[in-house]
Amino acid sequence: MVSTPLHVLLISGSTRASSTNTSALRTVAATAPDGVEASLYDGLLDLPPFVPGDQPDPAAVESLHTRIAAADAVLFCTPEYAGMIPGSLKNLLEWTVGTGDLNEKPVAWINVAYEGRGDAAVATLRTVLGYVGAEVVDSASSRITVMQPMIGEDGTVADPEVRDRLTAALTALADHVRHGKY
Ligand SMILES: Cc1cc2nc3c(=O)[nH]c(=O)nc-3n(C[C@H](O)[C@H](O)[C@H](O)COP(=O)(O)O)c2cc1C
Numbered sequence: 001m002v003s004t005p006l007h008v009l010l011i012s013g014s015t016r017a018s019s020t021n022t023s024a025l026r027t028v029a030a031t032a033p034d035g036v037e038a039s040l041y042d043g044l045l046d047l048p049p050f051v052p053g054d055q056p057d058p059a060a061v062e063s064l065h066t067r068i069a070a071a072d073a074v075l076f077c078t079p080e081y082a083g084m085i086p087g088s089l090k091n092l093l094e095w096t097v098g099t100g101d102l103n104e105k106p107v108a109w110i111n112v113a114y115e116g117r118g119d120a121a122v123a124t125l126r127t128v129l130g131y132v133g134a135e136v137v138d139s140a141s142s143r144i145t146v147m148q149p150m151i152g153e154d155g156t157v158a159d160p161e162v163r164d165r166l167t168a169a170l171t172a173l174a175d176h177v178r179h180g181k182y
Contacts (some may be wrong), residue, residue: 004175008038009071013078013089013121015057018155020075020146024112024166028075031167036174039077041067050094052173059097068101072177074134075170076109080121085128103133108140108173110166114144139166140172 011023025040032038046060057065068074078085096102107129111118127134144165152158159164 005035005037006072006177007070008036008170008173009034009067009074009146010038010040011074011076011089011092012040013043013076013086013125015086016019018027018148018151020112020148020151021079023109023151023155023157024144024146025075025077027163027166028110028170030154030156031163031170033167033171033174036170038170039067041091042087043067044092044110045086047092047095050091051083055180057095064092064095065099065101068096068105071105073106073108073173074102075140075173076107076125077112078109078121078125078149084124085121088126089125092094096132100133102129105119105134106137106173106177107134108137108169110141111143112146113141113143114147118143137173140169140176142169144169 012022012025012029014021027041043060043063046057073128078089109122109125111122126136144162146157150157150162152161157163
């Protein structure tokens with residue numbers, strides 16, 4: 001019996017072209033284990049500022065809803081700006097409140113910053129994820145430092161040990177979804 005692959009949506013909080021956060025997720029997508037499909041969300045810069053109310057959602061927001069709804073889980077990787085998650089990621093998360101896209105959705109995070117950095121981004125991400133009712137999978141969430149020189153020509157992390165740790169984070173999240181608890 002062919003089981004349908006699990007689908008994990010990868011959301012980076014960085015808008016920078018050569019971002020270490022996006023590179024980490026690009027590596028996760030490139031090294032996904034059998035049975036798991038991981039795809040990078042690339043619409044962060046297309047999302048307009050959040051406007052509460054019942055006017056129809058702009059197309060970019062509709063596409064965000066569709067991508068999250070189609071995912072079995074979501075993996076976040078975000079820089080810290082001025083002591084918290086970037087405004088553009090907070091904006092994305094605000095667009096998910098009204099429709100409950102992330103409610104009871106298994107989610108995890110990877111912190112690619114150096115030791116002692118990026119902790120406030122993780123803390124504020126957890127606050128918002130808790131607020132939107134997401135299920136944060138702690139055992140699939142971790143710090144995996146990615147430094148700019150580690151990024152290869154293809155935009156993924158070249159260091160084999162770091163690549164393996166990134167794949168292991170995705171595998172842990174997928175196992176949680178499959179087995180209901182981890
Ligand atoms: C405007 C600005 C503010 C920043 N504020 C913080 C901060 O408060 N805490 C922190 O740990 N790093 C801070 N950083 C460092 C970034 O989080 C760090 O460079 C990160 O690696 C950028 O992610 P990226 O490579 O995915 O773009 C800041 C960087 C910028 C440009």
